[in-house]
Amino acid sequence: MVQTVVFAICAVASVAAGVAVFRVDSMARATLALLASFVFAAVTLLLLELSYLGILVVLMMVMEMMIMVVFMVMYMMNPAGLMPMTMVHNNRGALAISIGVFVALAAGILLLPWPTPGPPAPGDPTRDLAEAIMGSKMLVMMVIGMVLFATMVAATVLATDRGRYDRYGDDLRRREPDDPIRGGVGR
């Protein structure tokens, strides 16, 4: 009973915060409304007794949204993003897509057979989750991790205009790299 009430409150609040993202006229408010929406959604995971995942969603979403808001504000058309703005574009297209997605999902709920209750929840869902992810799929996870990391390094290398020859000289003999920002590790 308590779970149902908490779920209902969080579901409504999550949708309301999601709506607020497109109603407010400030990038900061939009970002924090989106963050609130995700946090309410994370409570659903806690209700499923997936406490590790639920708290991790809160942790990651707060960090992610704060980094995102900086970039969003930075790239906005008006200085520092402090002027009123709108998150809504291409209203008709967006309306068509969202109604289509809603109909498809609602049809799925009504038409598909629901799973019957399986075995009872394990004693330590965190451990079970870790084994499910890290057990047989460990190789996949590691390969994907390396590919992602290589992509990030490659993207950074391609994006930066300064290579190692700029930093350490043509013969790479310069002892201290010539960086535009001094300081840090002993420079």
Added chain:
Amino acid sequence: MGESAQSMPLWGVVLLPVALLLLGYWAAAWSAVLTARAAGTPALGALAAPARESARLLVQQRRTVPGADPLLWRVGGAVVPVAAVLAVLVVPVAGRAAGDLSVGVVWFNAMEVLIWAAVWTVGWGANSVWGLVGAYRFLAQGLAYELPHMFALITAALGAGSLRVSDIAAAQGGLWFAVLMPVAFGVYLVSSLAMAYWGPFDQAVGRDLSGGAAAELSGVDRLVFCVGRYLMLAAAAAMAVPLFLGGGAGPLLPEWAWSVVKTAAVLALLVWLGHRLPTVRMDRFTEVGWVVLVPLTLLQALVVAIFVLVGW
């Protein structure tokens, strides 16, 4: 949300924020004493300085700023002390925590990260250039310390084989984790200073930005923001005790007393460090964090992992 059998009695849960406030006052008073000693004024009188300052801020009129975002501005400041109180819910006192979650370490870290949102919102909401620059600096600082901080937390959890904070405290029967994993302990203390935007990581609210993220705060808003900072520092010190200092273990005194004594000592050390060290520029510390601290904490985690595998 697996609760352990031994959870804190209700009065303990009510007392927890009060205890945190007292610890926060201790931090503020010790900081005032250090300031007074450096200035050559009577140190004893400085013990009441935080109370005087609080009273002054309580009666001070709120400053208003044109074009501010009052909602975000006020909410952001209020989140700082709330996050600190939520963070200490998982800290066991005498073996009992208010909410001894099976993933307590992750919970603690998640509540800490709320500070990112809080400080950024405070800086942004004021519609002030100094506040905005301070807020951006704080996010850069977060990126610089968060990964080493996470690795330090995880290393302690790895040593105990559990994310539950009381398990981590209990796993240090023979030897404190501060001795077994000194690098993780050191990095934890450093990142604790950074997360509470305390010196030497106080650039986000530094004097060069006339207070940075807190530039336009006045009256009760400033009081809440500053109290929150001391509470956060106190929460970090309180968490260091079960993670690295053996929890309530110690001779003669009861367990809760040892927890308090150790927390107060760590807190005093943190405040003192903040006064002794010059402010670090974040563009410089980021490189130190990523080039030095991340590999160091990873190596520390590797060493602990090997120890765990061979069974200490």
